[in-house]
Amino acid sequence: MRQAQAGWIAGAAAAALVAAGAITYAVASDGGSGVEPPAADSADAGFARDMAVHHQQAVEMSYIVRDRTEDEEVRRLAYDVAQTQANQRGMLLGWLDLWRLPKVSADPPMSWMGMGDAPAKGDGSLMPGMATDEELAKLGELNGKAAEVYFLKLMTEHHRGGIHMAEGCVSACTVDVEKQLAQGMVEAQQSEIDLMADMLAERGAKAR
Template sequence: MTETSAPVTETPAPRPTARPVVIAATVIVVLLVGAVLGMFLTQRALDSSGPATPGTGSVEVGFAQDMSVHHLQAVTMANWARDHSTDPEVRQLAFDIQSTQLEQVGRMKGWLMLWDQPEQAPGAYMTWMTQPSGHDMAGMPGSSAGAAVMPGMASDTELAKLRSLSGKDLDVYFLQLMLRHHQGGTAMAQYAHDHSPVSAVKTLTQSILNSQGAEMVLIKQMLGARGAQPL
């Protein structure tokens, strides 16, 4: 009986390890994650490098504080004229001024709240208008002889006179005071528009320049129709 030998089983050659492939893939993932993280951090840095929140003494804060006071006097005069004039054209103008400027005051006071600033400046008015711009405070309407705290504003004596008048005299004096008031306000708005990089401030000041510019033309026409001249 012939003895048969068991078949020889060949040991398979060792397979190449996959470790280098895994390591390479891991490196690619890490690089991708790092690139994405780097782009994210760069974008955050760019975002945070924008204009800082306006602070005390800035054009933006000073404008919002002072123009709010300026506007509120216009609202006071407009309310009086609307309630005491019998002229429909004067009453309509007074209503338009009152509604427009109250809305603008609301915006400015909202900014001051967001910027953590007081609604009124703790010191003197107009200290924010200090940069060279061609604006001469001494030559602004209503700023001579210390008659008013800001350009174009009526003095207490002038407000008392307005309240003492009636009929055509009331209408004419209101128009005269409001024209001068707008002239002073637009000078302030122009300065802020020229010196602030904040888009919201530029938008509001341009709106003030547009609306009050149109109203000044109308007021001059109304004064002429009533046989009167600006102050």
């Protein structure tokens, strides 16, 4: 059952990447909805900027754990997360280029969701679900089962934050293809959260 679930997630990720070219082409052709490109302070631009940063950390964590464990299941999950989110990050940054909008903003992260003044976790993390520098350093010091458990806990929290942000785009973004990508993130990351819950249980742990 678990192999089937992991296979479904990998298949869904592959399908999303195949669709990426068509989605990017649509945005390049007409802004994605037949209207003018979104403004720099729009939800569309804010989501693209913030999720690109959010995704980059997921890729970083995945590469860290890959070198800290020999467990094939964890390494396969880390590979899927890294590949999927790296490609989605490229799409998000590519859209900003196509819209001729800056990739960074003077506004605090999450301002497009009305959360710019709210701390992510109250401990120095940049956005909801993101790990702190201290947590990343700790992950890089662990090995074997300890690294697996810590990675699964961090990534579960990371996905929860990502889902929150993606749901915000589904509600507030105006570019149809970006809303479509955000909805796909919600579904895929929830599936991975369910998978990681099983993986944690097998290791005598649970998400925090």
